[in-house]
Amino acid sequence: MKKLEIIIESVERKKVCRILDEVGVKGYSIIDDIQGRGKTGPKYAQDLSNILKSSLIIVVDEDETIQKAIDKLKEVFKYYSGKMFLSDVKVIE
């Protein structure tokens, strides 16, 4: 199986989850309050606006479903900062 780790600005987290629901992935796990740095600069959540932080969404599923999700998610990454990492994983339970 494949593990897709999506790091996306928190303002778009709901949209990403909606896309994952539409694609019909087996499930996903969300970690909020991610800080960090990327090519668009540092994100350290040091203000009240909620827009300078990211969320990490972990999706584990079959290769084809993951690929479908990636194709639909590329749209979000056109305007919002973040990253997608793909790795191999074995599901035990």
Added chain:
Amino acid sequence: MKKLEIIIESVERKKVCRILDEVGVKGYSIIDDIQGRGKTGPKYAQDLSNILKSSLIIVVDEDETIQKAIDKLKEVFKYYSGKMFLSDVKVIE
């Protein structure tokens, strides 16, 4: 070495850590307040009860120790929702 990522309902987190201590793994790291969706439905922690959220426990150790841990942990997953993902990892320090 192997990396075992355990996503389990937060109410069972202490039991999982206890099992890992009994098995004698080298160590583990815990991330709480995981939200998400799985086959038992969405978990978005939107209430006071503490039961609609998960914890992520990362355990890195030798293959055999990890396997021992997996065998003991299967008991917990009989009644509680969550997932176990296994991947390869190299330990630097």
Added chain:
Amino acid sequence: MKKLEIIIESVERKKVCRILDEVGVKGYSIIDDIQGRGKTGPKYAQDLSNILKSSLIIVVDEDETIQKAIDKLKEVFKYYSGKMFLSDVKVIE
């Protein structure tokens, strides 16, 4: 590409990020409030001092850059508890 997962005591998180900035990695993501257990004992953040918890820093970059980062980070691990895990990952976006 390689994914380097650094678990380090939270008091040294700023120094680790500074080292990563000096090395010039493409970016990194930070998850704070990691609890856990390692060879130096349990870390459960059950006090006001901020020193009994860890941060997880995820860095994805080319092999050489990651190796440079690892070499510079080893200094931090001389005195502070934590771990570094290296794995393969494919960058989508």
Added chain:
Amino acid sequence: MEFLSDALSNFSSPMILFFLLGFISTILKSDIEIPEVITKTLAIYFMIAIGLKGGFEISKSGIDTNLYTSIINSLLIGVIVPVVAFLILKFVGKFDSTNSGAIAAHYGSVSVVTFVTAISFLNSKTEPYSGFMVGMMALMESPAIFVSLFLVRIFNSEKIASLKSNTVDLLKESLFNASVVLLFGSLLIGFAVGEKGITAVKPFFIEPFNGVLTLFLLDMGMIAGKRIAEFKAVGLFLFFFAIIMPIISASITIFLSSLFGFSVGDILLFTVLAASASYIAAPAAVRIALPQANPAYYITMSLAITFPFNIIVGIPFYYYLINMFR
């Protein structure tokens, strides 16, 4: 007539109005968010506040025979309500024993916030009540959970092999659960510190109480509103159960308590304890003891249907019934 005017005056209480605002804001998909850590801390604040006040009032008025009859009444209710709930769910609703027991545990236990709202209601009507009622609430937190587990066991001994070990887990974790320790502890401390001690903490724990409750109920309105989506999963029977069971519990309790001859204020508090369903302590206990039960049922019912029903309609309605019945 008075019930209508009481129910309507509920709508001039900032507490109830902010609850409604929170609820409505979720329908408008507005994104007000009170962080979970605040909700948890406010819950602790309430338990300390009412425990201190109750204990102090006991120290002023002294312990009388009413205390003993109240304990008996509490334990009676704490057993009767889950049993009635279980039987209705299993034999009328046709639910399996596990889910019946899980839901019964919630309705047999209590909602601290509903109790606190009832206290606020009684204060606004200058209707007196006994300080020890807080202790009765602490007493009624846990028994229903064990009664329900027992019912699950006797109706289903072969299917749930894990019930015994899960119950042991629960006992280890829950005999001294947070609410019970905090309520009883604050009661004892309120009893012990006297006038000087209460005066020292009054500006924090007593005077801002209604304001804090208002903020908390705004939060609860939003939390309840977010669960409306789950109503479909709950189904029609459980939806009505979540409204009718409180009325059944209330009726049983008003009858029983009137036999004992308690004051109107105390009977209202007993009634609210019986009619309310826990959504803080019971879910965690039930998730440990009855993991095969569906959390969507008991959390949605107690939090999104019974709790709003009780604080908007229930409290004034029970008050009216009690005055009628006397």
Added chain:
Amino acid sequence: MEFLSDALSNFSSPMILFFLLGFISTILKSDIEIPEVITKTLAIYFMIAIGLKGGFEISKSGIDTNLYTSIINSLLIGVIVPVVAFLILKFVGKFDSTNSGAIAAHYGSVSVVTFVTAISFLNSKTEPYSGFMVGMMALMESPAIFVSLFLVRIFNSEKIASLKSNTVDLLKESLFNASVVLLFGSLLIGFAVGEKGITAVKPFFIEPFNGVLTLFLLDMGMIAGKRIAEFKAVGLFLFFFAIIMPIISASITIFLSSLFGFSVGDILLFTVLAASASYIAAPAAVRIALPQANPAYYITMSLAITFPFNIIVGIPFYYYLINMFR
């Protein structure tokens, strides 16, 4: 003369002094940290507090024609300010339409905390103001954002293909944003609950208000101070825009409002609403509707330059201008 003494007496206000302390502490690299969840909860506290108070005062004084002229004034300002800001940014600053619109949205919207600080200022001068001004603030939260999006569209229809769908996203998320619902809701509730209701919640929402604001401004000082590092990214033009635009908005508003004949207190509040820039609600709305705009610009300007300017210099200065102008 009076302006100087007002500005100087600002420096004997604990609110302003703690803001400065927070700011200075970041320069000293001190590690005071007020958790984000507290900041968010305090913001909610303020909106409830001023809404309740405002609504209650309307219920006492009644609704008069001033309300209708105020609404017209608010909507006028809510359109004129973002248009002026946009034009200055695009044609004087030579910024692209997207960034011009993003920043204009912030300056056309309002800062609740600046408004609250102005209320505190007026109270300290025992200068009266109308209860409905809170409603005017709620009114001025959103229009500027849509006005700015419209300006971006008409000046740039081909380049931003996504604008229409992003705006639809925004409408779905933002028409009933948290601040608007909370402010209007608290206003209505304050109007409805009367004396009895307000008295119940006064010890929490009214009396500690200034103290809570002090703690919040310490926090804001630290948040603003941490963004000083971004000043380089903002650049010279935008730095001065962040100070001069409030003065331009203030002048336009004082002129317009004086035409309408409002009281001094109300004109100050209109002026502060116009001169302040949102840093809670607008950034999220703009990030959804105009993702190509650079957040470093609008967040740093509104939070780290305009907000400090307004509460330290602006408020006393506008008050002086208003009294001069009359």
Added chain:
Amino acid sequence: MEFLSDALSNFSSPMILFFLLGFISTILKSDIEIPEVITKTLAIYFMIAIGLKGGFEISKSGIDTNLYTSIINSLLIGVIVPVVAFLILKFVGKFDSTNSGAIAAHYGSVSVVTFVTAISFLNSKTEPYSGFMVGMMALMESPAIFVSLFLVRIFNSEKIASLKSNTVDLLKESLFNASVVLLFGSLLIGFAVGEKGITAVKPFFIEPFNGVLTLFLLDMGMIAGKRIAEFKAVGLFLFFFAIIMPIISASITIFLSSLFGFSVGDILLFTVLAASASYIAAPAAVRIALPQANPAYYITMSLAITFPFNIIVGIPFYYYLINMFR
């Protein structure tokens, strides 16, 4: 006799009783949890509150020679205590220099919460004290840490090659640490704002103070109780050191301070500053400067043994000693 009655009356203080309740609740494995963000925010609240009050009182009473002798006394104590602690740990306890220095740094520094509890104790006895004592506390926060690092260096120059760079790190991070900036800042602000400013923030920072302290001590009781498991790791010598060192520090301080001729209230506060061990600021500083030291030692000792000892037994005992000594 009076000590016994003072110690016993400690047990009718809601502050101490809730501390004990928190402690006991961990023994009962009860799961009350006050979120960490609340604990941190309450700590900030205290520092602002006592700084403001202290500064205001200095503005009323004026600055006198006592201030200068107090500064000398503070610096003396801030050097003597860590030196004595270090020598006992190294030469009696046979601990290495690093751990001796790490622990000495904690005992030479101060516990703001213990100080605040002592203030509450003095208020309850209507025993006056000087406003500037808050400034003395701020003064005594950091010196002991650098004194201890110096001691580690001179007793161990070859083994710890990293000490110099770690100390530089520490200086960069800690010269203006949160507590020092907040305390001195609030002192200055309290001095500057006068009667009007203090009245504005009194309902938040002054009146609810004891109630907030009660909630905080409940939290501290739970935090201390959870560390009982670590007592084994601490060992017998350090366990007794954690109780006896405060008494030694207290004795030295009472003697020194009486020579200077300060008031009873001020001597008690000096004594509490000397006898208390930091568990908020010092652990972070020590972790950066002396990472080879074992955190289980210094955190458990200062938080789970010395702090409870000081607030339950220590404060009334020192008060008794001071009155005896005069």
